[in-house]
Each structure stands twice: as C-alpha cells, then as structure tokens.
Amino acid sequence: MKELKVAQSAGFCFGVNRSVGMAEKLLEDKGMCASLGQLIHNEDVVRELTSKGLRVIERADEARPGEDVLIRAHGAAPEVYEELQKAGAVIHDATCPKVKAIHKIVTAAKEKNRFTVVIGMRNHPEVEAICGWCGEHKVLENAAELEQWLDENPCYWEKPITLVVQTTQTNSNFTECCNVIKKRCTNPEISDTICLATSTRQEEAARLASDCDAMVVIGGRHSANSVHLAEICREHCPCVEFIERADALDMDRLKTADTVGLTAGASTPAWIIKEVRNKMSDEIKVEESAVEKEKSFDEMLEETLKTIYNGDKVTGVVVAITGTEISVDLGAKYSGFIPTSEFTDDGIKVEDTVKVGDTIEAVVVRVNDVEGTAMLSKKRLDAAKMWNAVEEAVDNETVLEGVVTEENKGGVVVNVKGVRVFVPASQTDLPREADLAQLLKKTVRLKITEVNKARKRVVGSIRRVAQAERRERIENIWNEIEVGKKYHGTVKSLTSYGAFVDIGGVDGMVHVSELSWNRIKNPSEVVKVGDEIDVYVIALDPEKKKISLNDDFVDTYITAVTEQEDAMPITF
Numbered sequence: 232m233k234e235l236k237v238a239q240s241a242g243f244c245f246g247v248n249r250s251v252g253m254a255e256k257l258l259e260d261k262g263m264c265a266s267l268g269q270l271i272h273n274e275d276v277v278r279e280l281t282s283k284g285l286r287v288i289e290r291a292d293e294a295r296p297g298e299d300v301l302i303r304a305h306g307a308a309p310e311v312y313e314e315l316q317k318a319g320a321v322i323h324d325a326t327c328p329k330v331k332a333i334h335k336i337v338t339a340a341k342e343k344n345r346f347t348v349v350i351g352m353r354n355h356p357e358v359e360a361i362c363g364w365c366g367e368h369k370v371l372e373n374a375a376e377l378e379q380w381l382d383e384n385p386c387y388w389e390k391p392i393t394l395v396v397q398t399t400q401t402n403s404n405f406t407e408c409c410n411v412i413k414k415r416c417t418n419p420e421i422s423d424t425i426c427l428a429t430s431t432r433q434e435e436a437a438r439l440a441s442d443c444d445a446m447v448v449i450g451g452r453h454s455a456n457s458v459h460l461a462e463i464c465r466e467h468c469p470c471v472e473f474i475e476r477a478d479a480l481d482m483d484r485l486k487t488a489d490t491v492g493l494t495a496g497a498s499t500p501a502w503i504i505k506e507v508r509n510k511m512s513d514e515i516k517v518e519e520s521a522v523e524k525e526k527s528f529d530e531m532l533e534e535t536l537k538t539i540y541n542g543d544k545v546t547g548v549v550v551a552i553t554g555t556e557i558s559v560d561l562g563a564k565y566s567g568f569i570p571t572s573e574f575t576d577d578g579i580k581v582e583d584t585v586k587v588g589d590t591i592e593a594v595v596v597r598v599n600d601v602e603g604t605a606m607l608s609k610k611r612l613d614a615a616k617m618w619n620a621v622e623e624a625v626d627n628e629t630v631l632e633g634v635v636t637e638e639n640k641g642g643v644v645v646n647v648k649g650v651r652v653f654v655p656a657s658q659t660d661l662p663r664e665a666d667l668a669q670l671l672k673k674t675v676r677l678k679i680t681e682v683n684k685a686r687k688r689v690v691g692s693i694r695r696v697a698q699a700e701r702r703e704r705i706e707n708i709w710n711e712i713e714v715g716k717k718y719h720g721t722v723k724s725l726t727s728y729g730a731f732v733d734i735g736g737v738d739g740m741v742h743v744s745e746l747s748w749n750r751i752k753n754p755s756e757v758v759k760v761g762d763e764i765d766v767y768v769i770a771l772d773p774e775k776k777k778i779s780l781n782d783d784f785v786d787t788y789i790t791a792v793t794e795q796e797d798a799m800p801i802t803f
C-alpha cells in the first residue's frame with residue numbers, strides 16, 4: 232500500500248457526540264444514569280460508559296423513580312416521554328436536533344390532516360420514534376415499495392401527503408422515492424430530512440471509493456448509517472472491508488491495493504479510527520497522502536467539532552424548515568436554528584425565500600451547551616449589514632425599500648431590513664391631514680436623509696422618492712405624447728366644463744363636449760371620479776407646456792398631481 236486516504240468526515244457526528252457528551256457529564260456529576268436503549272450503535276463505547284455507571288434499559292417502565300434517563304439521539308415517541316414521567320424518571324433529552332426537526336414536520340402534517348409517508352428502515356428506533364409523532368402514516372423502505380403501495384392504494388393519489396426521510400438514508404433512495412411520489416400524487420409536500428452529516432459522509436465515501444483500490448469502513452453492524460456507507464463504497468470499489476474495530480481488519484486483503492481509503496460511521500469514536508489507522512500504518516509502510524500531511528487526524532476531527540460563540544457570524548446549510556424555525560447545519564458542535572421571528576421582519580414567508588439545501592448566513596444569538604444548540608438570527612445580521620448600507624445611502628442618495636411597521640403622532644417607522652427608519656409625517660407624501668395608518672404594512676421606497684449611528688436614529692423621506700418618480704413619469708409622458716395618442720386614465724375630478732383625467736402622473740382635461748356623442752350638460756352625467764376611461768390627445772403645446780385649444784375648448788392649465796412646480800398643461 233502506497234497511500235492511505237482518511238475521509239475528513241469520518242467518525243462521530245454532532246448528534247452522537249452530543250449524546251455521548253451528555254452521558255459522560257451525567258456520569259461525572261452523579262456517578263450513574265440510564266439510557267433508554269443502547270446510547271449509540273457502538274459496543275465499545277457503550278461498554279466503557281456502562282463501566283462508569285450507565286444502565287441500559289429497554290422500556291420506559293424499567294426506569295426507577297428519580298433516575299436520570301437519557302433519551303438517545305434517535306429520539307422517542309411522545310408516549311415514551313409520558314411513561315418516563317409516570318415512572319418518576321428525570322428526563323435528559325439527547326434527541327438529535329435534526330431528528331427533532333422531523334418530529335416537528337410530521338406533527339405539523341398531523342395538525343393539517345396530511346398523511347405522512349416515512350422513508351426509512353421499518354424497525355429502526357429513529358423511524359419508530361418518528362411514527363409516534365405522526366398522525367396517519369406509512370413507513371416504506373424504498374421507491375419500489377412506495378410504488379407498489381401507491382399502485383395498490385389509488386385512494387392516496389389525491390390525498391395531501393407529507394414525505395419525510397430517515398436522517399441516515401442515501402440520497403439516491405430519497406431521490407427515487409421523490410420521483411415516484413411526484414409522478415403519482417397530486418398534493419405531495421416533500422421534506423429532505425437527510426442529515427447533512429450523513430450526506431456529506433456518503434458523498435465523500437463515494438468519492439474516496441472511486442479513487443481507491445480498497446476501502447475500509449468502520450462501524451457497527453446495527454448502525455444504519457455505517458451499513459449504508461459500506462453499501463455506497465461497494466458500488467464504487469471492488470474491495471470493501473466493513474469492520475467494527477481494528478482487530479477485525481484482515482490486512483491480507485489490502486496487500487495488493489496501492490491506495491486504500493478509510494471512513495467510519497457516525498457512531499465510531501475517534502480512538503477506534505486511530506487504532507485502525509495505526510494498525511494499517513504499522514503493518515504496511517504507508518506513504519501518507521498530501522491531505523494527511525497538511526493536517527493531523529486530531530486536527531481534522533477538531534475542525535468538524537468547532538466551537539462557536541455568541542455574536543459570531545456563521546454560515547450553514549438549511550436542513551429543515553418548519554412552521555416555527557429553520558434548522559441550519561453549521562458543521563460545528565452545535566446544531567443551529569433560526570426561529571421564524573428571527574428570520575426577517577419584512578413579512579415575507581420563509582418558504583418563499585429559502586429552501587432546504589440553501590446556504591444561509593446568520594449571527595449567533597445564544598449558544599446552549601447543554602442542549603448543543605445555537606439560536607441564530609438572520610434578521611440581526613441583515614440589520615448589521617444594513618447599517619453600513621444606510622450610511623452609504625445618505626451620501627449616494629440611494630433609494631431603499633422597507634415596510635411601514637408603526638405609525639405615531641410625528642410620522643411613521645419603516646423597517647429597512649432590520650433598521651428602523653423614522654419618516655416624519657411631512658415626508659410621507661400623504662396630504663397634510665391624511666391618516667398615516669393607511670401606510671401600515673405597505674412596502675415603500677425612501678431616501679435616507681439623516682443617520683446618527685450612536686443614537687441609532689435614522690430619518691428618511693418617502694416624499695423625495697415619490698417626487699422624483701413623478702417628475703420622471705411626467706417627463707416621460709411629455710417626451711412621448713402626441714396628438715392622436717391613446718391613453719388609459721383615471722378620472723380625478725369633475726368641473727362643470729369637463730373631467731380631469733390622470734394618465735399616469737399628468738392630468739389632462741376632457742371637455743364636456745368631448746365626453747359623449749350626445750349633448751350633455753354636466754360631465755357627471757357620463758363619468759364619475761375614479762372611473763377608468765380611454766382618452767385621445769387632441770391638442771397640446773409642449774413648448775409652452777400650455778394647451779392650445781380649439782374654439783370649442785375652454786382655455787385652461789392642467790396641473791400635475793403633485794405640486795405647482797410640476798404643473799404641466801395637456802388636454803385630450
């Protein structure tokens with residue numbers, strides 16, 4: 232063997248690391264605790280924890296009153312929590328936040344009377360727990376099963392169906408199932424709930440397996456993600472060794488391989504990976520790959536478990552979206568989540584802005600070391616960025632957009648991506664006595680006129696933008712207007728001699744005699760304010776901005792809708 236390539240994503244995932252950490256802390260603090268089921272699919276780790284005082288129980292009613300009981304990363308059904316409470320146990324919930332996100336999705340589906348399809352291994356504890364949170368549901372393992380079930384039950388074709396997938400399933404199985412359900416069902420809602428730690432590991436394993444002559448996969452036989460890793464490697468490499476620990480490795484099988492890849496499931500601790508690696512290095516002269524020369528294995532592990540702090544700017548990938556939060560994979564020790572209230576203040580629906588798989592930036596608001604979660608805020612990061620933009624906007628006279636969120640005596644407050652901009656009543660572009668409440672929740676365009684960052688005071692003007700836009704519209708109209716041109720306009724006011732019609736920023740007058748083929752005495756006989764009508768230009772004088780009238784017409788000026796300075800005469 233000339234080269235050993237170790238997968239960077241090998242070993243404990245965030246969820247497993249967190250649950251083992253919680254068990255170790257409990258054992259350190261209290262000397263004993265219980266886990267409901269095997270804490271992780273790795274006998275060595277469980278044996279070590281058991282030697283320190285961990286008791287593995289199979290059913291909730293085995294818990295003793297007052298006993299600290301860990302719910303493992305796979306999660307548990309709601310009735311399990313109830314039973315543990317009934318038994319008097321103290322619950323420590325180590326459910327992986329990514330699994331919790333699935334519980335939320337299926338709970339929401341249940342509330343909306345949607346049927347849930349769970350793609351996953353029927354008897355796997357994660358899948359069993361998910362089912363506990365579902366309403367009506369069906370577990371199916373692959374696309375073939377899904378297709379057969381739909382063939383046999385056409386009544387589900389038009390039912391609202393929510394599809395979720397076990398976190399450790401392969402992307403290819405999920406994609407095939409999506410294709411089937413999209414083809415057959417008219418109202419499916421699909422959530423890609425495969426854990427990014429899993430898909431990253433699988434993609435890296437597939438790449439390594441394609442590049443190597445042999446692959447070593449370390450993981451428990453009962454570990455779904457390890458079994459899938461071995462399957463993926465077999466698809467790309469003819470020689471795959473699937474082992475639980477170093478002493479099971481048959482070195483003879485690797486002797487003819489020039490390049491060997493090494494990866495491990497999410498429940499394999501770093502020390503077992505090291506043991507296997509050392510065994511390979513000891514028995515055969517390994518020339519380390521360039522990647523390994525640059526970074527030690529410990530450094531690589533540390534990188535995947537990096538710590539984050541309040542106030543840090545982080546980038547992650549959206550892994551789930553529920554009605555209340557967006558789960559974000561940060562590739563760190565912590566699982567990130569953005570409450571929908573911390574996403575944006577613009578009133579935009581989360582689903583319209585981001586989707587699962589998108590990369591998202593946010594700022595860390597609160598790290599919870601016990602739960603291993605980090606609450607994030609996108610709107611606060613947007614606001615910080617916006618402060619810079621707002622300061623620049625004063626100098627550059629940039630037009631910004633925001634939503635009116637408050638109305639007070641002096642004016643209104645506009646939220647411009649998290650920055651509160653005060654617009655005095657005189658700058659709202661409404662008439663003096665108008666009710667400012669009519670602007671509430673409306674999107675407005677404004678210019679910033681004053682910024683005082685220290686006092687967090689920003690003042691803006693909607694009027695300046697509106698005036699400039701009106702001038703532009705008027706100029707455009709005068710540039711292209713000609714006798715005979717047709718416009719669609721709105722009747723703004725009536726006089727005894729005619730109707731004033733707004734043709735898009737400029738008012739023109741239709742003389743009473745031009746309003747109808749029949750003789751009428753007053754314009755109100757045929758039109759009223761607010762009517763939309765088609766009109767033709769019959770005379771104009773662009774030079775003097777004055778109307779040159781036929782004898783039949785009343786000589787008048789036409790005033791543009793804004794101010795006297797914008798006044799421009801035109802007639803139809």
Ligand code: F3S
Pocket residue numbers: 244245246247304327328329330398399426427428429456497
């Ligand atoms: Fe959680 Fe993903 Fe691990 S779902 S337990 S981080 S494989």
